[in-house]
Amino acid sequence: MNFKKEIFLLFVAIIFQSGFAQKDGYWDKTRATTEEITVSARERIIIKTQDFPEGTTEVVFRITLLDKNQQMASSLVSVLKAIPDPTGISQGSAGAVFILSKISGDDKCKYAVFSNENLANDYKKKGTTAAACLVQDTPVSKDAKLLSADKAPCMKLNAGNLWFGFESKNWIMNQKVVLEVVPWVDTKLSRGWTAANRKSIIDQCKTSNLAQKMSNSDDFCVCILEKIQSKYSFKEFQKLLAIERAKSFKDFGDSCFGESNLSKSIYDDLRKQASSLSKKGKQGEAIIKLTIIINDGKATALDYNAIGENFLLTKQYGKAIKFLKTGEKLDETELLIKLNLAHAYLLNDNYALAKAIYKEYQSQNVTDSLSWTLKIKQDFALFKKVGIENKDFERILRVLD
Numbered sequence: 494m495n496f497k498k499e500i501f502l503l504f505v506a507i508i509f510q511s512g513f514a515q516k517d518g519y520w521d522k523t524r525a526t527t528e529e530i531t532v533s534a535r536e537r538i539i540i541k542t543q544d545f546p547e548g549t550t551e552v553v554f555r556i557t558l559l560d561k562n563q564q565m566a567s568s569l570v571s572v573l574k575a576i577p578d579p580t581g582i583s584q585g586s587a588g589a590v591f592i593l594s595k596i597s598g599d600d601k602c603k604y605a606v607f608s609n610e611n612l613a614n615d616y617k618k619k620g621t622t623a624a625a626c627l628v629q630d631t632p633v634s635k636d637a638k639l640l641s642a643d644k645a646p647c648m649k650l651n652a653g654n655l656w657f658g659f660e661s662k663n664w665i666m667n668q669k670v671v672l673e674v675v676p677w678v679d680t681k682l683s684r685g686w687t688a689a690n691r692k693s694i695i696d697q698c699k700t701s702n703l704a705q706k707m708s709n710s711d712d713f714c715v716c717i718l719e720k721i722q723s724k725y726s727f728k729e730f731q732k733l734l735a736i737e738r739a740k741s742f743k744d745f746g747d748s749c750f751g752e753s754n755l756s757k758s759i760y761d762d763l764r765k766q767a768s769s770l771s772k773k774g775k776q777g778e779a780i781i782k783l784t785i786i787i788n789d790g791k792a793t794a795l796d797y798n799a800i801g802e803n804f805l806l807t808k809q810y811g812k813a814i815k816f817l818k819t820g821e822k823l824d825e826t827e828l829l830i831k832l833n834l835a836h837a838y839l840l841n842d843n844y845a846l847a848k849a850i851y852k853e854y855q856s857q858n859v860t861d862s863l864s865w866t867l868k869i870k871q872d873f874a875l876f877k878k879v880g881i882e883n884k885d886f887e888r889i890l891r892v893l894d
Contacts, residue, residue, distance in 0.1 A: 516579065516580055516677075516679070517679070517680045517681065518548075518550070518677055518678050518679045518680050518683075519677075519678055519680070520553075520570070520573045520576075520675050520676070520677055520678075521545075521546050521549075521675070521676050521677075521678045522570045522573075522675065524543050524544065524545060524546050524676055525543065525569070525570050525673065525674065525675045525676070526540075526542040526543045526672065526673065526674040526675075527568065527569075527570075527671075527672070527673050528540050528671070528672045528673075529669065529670070529671045529672075530659075530669075530670055530672070531667050531668065531669055531670075532602065532659050532660075532661040532667065532668045532669075532670055533661065533667050534661055534663050534667060534668075535661060535663075536660075536661055537616065537617050537620065537658060537659065537660045537661075538617065538658070538659050539607075539613040539614070539616065539617050539656050539657065539658045539659075540656070540657045540658075540659070540672055541610070541613075541654055541655075541656050542654050542655045542656075542657070542674045543654075543674075544653050544654060545653050545654060545655075545676045546676060546678050546683060547678075547682070547683055547684075547685050547728075548678045548679045548680070548681070548682035548683030548684070548685070549648075549676040549677065549678055549679075550641065550642045550648065550677060550678075550679045550682065551579045551639060551640060551641040551642065551648065551676070551677040552639075552640050552648070552655065552674055552675065552676045552677065553569065553573065553579065553582060553637070553638070553639050553640075553674070553675050553677070554569075554606075554637065554638060554640070554657070554672065554673060554674040554675075555569045555593065555594060555635075555636070555637040555671075555672075555673045556602075556604060556633070556635060556636045556637070556657075556659075556670065556671070556672055556673075557594040557596070557597050557634075557635045557670070557671045557673075558597055558598050558600045558601065558602060558633075558634045558635065558668055558669065558670055558671075559596070559597065559598050559669045559670075559671060560598030560599065560600065560669075561669070563596060563598055563669075567594075567595065568673065569637075569673035569675055570673070570675060573675055579639055579641060579677050582639045593635055593636075593637045594635050594637075594671075597634040597635040598634060598669075599634065600634060600661075600662075600663050600668045600669075601632035601633055601634050601662050601663075602632055602633070602659050602660060602661055602662055602663075602668060602670060603629055603630055603631070603632050603633075603659070603660045603662065604629045604636075604657060604658060604659045604660070605622045605625040605627065605628045605629065605657075605658045606625060606626050606627040606628075606640070606647065606655055606656070606657055606658075607624070607625055607626065607647070607655070607656040607657075607658065608626055608646070608647035608655065608656075609656070610656060612624050612625065612656070613656035613658055616658040617658060620660065625658075626640070626645050626646050626647030626648075626655075627640065627645065627647075632662040640655075655674065657672055657674075659672075684722065684726040684727060685726050685727030685728050686722050686726075686727050687727075690727045691718055691722075694714075694717070694718045694721060695714045695715070695718060697742070698710070698713070698714035698717050698718070698742065698746075699714055701742060701746065703746050703750065706759050706763060706785055707758075707759050707762065708762045708766070713746075713749055713750070716745075716749035717742065717745045717746055717749055720745040720748065720749065721741065721745060724741075760786050760789075760791045763782045763783070763785055763786055764782075764783075764786070764796065764799070766779075766782050767779040767780075767782040767783045767799060767803075768799070770782065771799075771802075771803055771806070774879075776803040776806045776807045777807065779799075779803050780800055780803050780804065780807075783796055783799055783800040783803070784800070787800065787816075793823065794820045794821075794823040794824035794827050794830060795820075795827070795829070796820070797816050797817060797819050797820025797821075797823065797830065798817065798820050798827065798829050798830045798833060800816050801813045801814075801816045801817035801820065801830070801833050801834070801837065802833050804816065804837075805833060805836055805837055805840065805876075805881075806875075806876075806879055806881070808840075808881065810837050810840050810841040811841065813833070813837040814834065814837045814838070814841065817830055817833055817834045817837060818834065821834065828854055828857060828858075828859045828865065829859055829860075831850055831853075831854055832850075832854070832859060832865065832868060832869065832872070834850060835847045835850035835851050836872060836876075838850070839883060839885055839889065840876075840881065840883055844885050844888075847885075847889070848889065848892060851869065851889055851892065851893060852892065852893075855893050866893050869889065869890070869893065870890065873886045873889075873890070
C-alpha cells in the first residue's frame with residue numbers, strides 16, 4: 494500500500510513539474526519594480542514601473558496595503574523563485590493565492606493599470622478608467638495578478654512600461670501601499686526577433702540575386718534568417734554597417750545554398766522556365782535564364798545547346814555558333830549540338846561547312862527514337878514558322894534524300 498502511495502505521489506510530482514516547464518524564459522529580477530508609497534486620504538496617485546526588458550510577454554504584480562509599522566513578510570521576487578514560469582500562476586487561483594502577501598492591513602484601495610502615461614494622468618485627474626487594461630473597482634487590501642500578452646491588451650502593445658494608478662478609500666488617514674512588479678522575459682523574443690523584424694529579414698533576402706533565381710525562395714530565406722538569429726540579436730544586426738550586413742547575407746546565403754539541394758533545384762527550375770519561355774516564343778527571356786546558369790558555372794552541354802537554339806530562333810547566328818562550340822567541347826557525342834551547329838553555319842551563309850556536318854551524321858538518331866533527317870525537317874519547318882527563310886533548306890534536304 495505504501496509503495497503504491499509513493500508511486501502515486503511521484504506521478505503527481507512529475508505532472509506538477511511538467512506543468513511548470515512549458516515556457517522558455519525567466520523572471521527578470523533585476524528589472525523588478527518595488528515601490529512603497531503613501532496615498533493621501535481620498536487621493537489618487539500613479540506609479541510607473543521600471544523599464545521592461547525586450548522580450549517581456551508577461552508581468553506578475555502584487556499590491557499590499559500595510560498598517561503603520563507593518564513590514565512585508567517576503568518580497569515578490571523571492572516568492573517567484575518557487576515558480577519557474579508564468580504558466581503555474583495562470584493555470585488557476587492557487588498560483589495567485591500563493592504569491593499573495595502573507596500580511597496586509599485593514600485599509601483598502603482601488604487600482605487600475607494603464608499602458609501609457611497620458612491615460613494614467615487622466616486617471617489621476619479625473620478617475621477615468623475606460624481605456625485601462627485592468628481595473629479593480631472593488632477596494633482590496635491586497636491583490637496579485639498575472640498580465641500576459643495573450644489576454645491583456647496593454648501587454649500586446651509591447652509597451653516598455655506600465656502605469657499603476659491607486660485611489661485611497663480611507664477618508665481620514667493616509668495609506669501605505671507596496672507595489673511589486675516582476676516581468677517575465679521570453680528567451681527567444683528577448684533577442685528582439687519579433688514577427689515584424691523576422692519578416693524584414695525575409696523580405697530583404699527575397700530581393701537578393703540568389704533568391705531571385707528561385708521560383709520559391711521561402712526555404713532558402715528562412716535558412717538565412719535562422720543563421721542570422723543564432724548569431725545576432727536584432728539590435729546587434731541593425732548596428733552592423735551596411736557592408737557588414739551585406740557580407741552576412743552573402744556568407745549565410747552561400748552556407749544555406751551548400752547545405753541543401755537548393756543548388757540542383759534552382760538550376761533545374763531555371764531550365765524548366767527557359768524551356769517554357771522558348772515554347773511560348775519568348776526566346777529573349779529564355780536566353781536570360783540560361784545565361785544565369787552559364788555565368789554561375791553550372792551549365793551542361795545541353796544548356797549550351799538550348800541557348801544556341803534560342804539564339805538561332807532570334808537570328809543571332811554568331812552567338813549561336815559561339816555557345817554551341819563551347820557545348821561541343823563538353824560533349825563531343827551530343828548530336829543535338831552538332832545539328833544546331835550545322836543550322837547556325839547554314840543560316841550564317843557557310844553552306845559548305847553546314848553540308849559536311851549534315852552529311853556526316855545522316856545515318857544516326859539524335860535521340861533514341863528521332864532520326865537525324867527527321868529532326869532536320871522538323872527544325873526547318875520551325876524556322877519557316879518563325880520567319881527564318883533560307884534558299885539552301887531544300888538543297889540540304891535533297892542531299893540527304
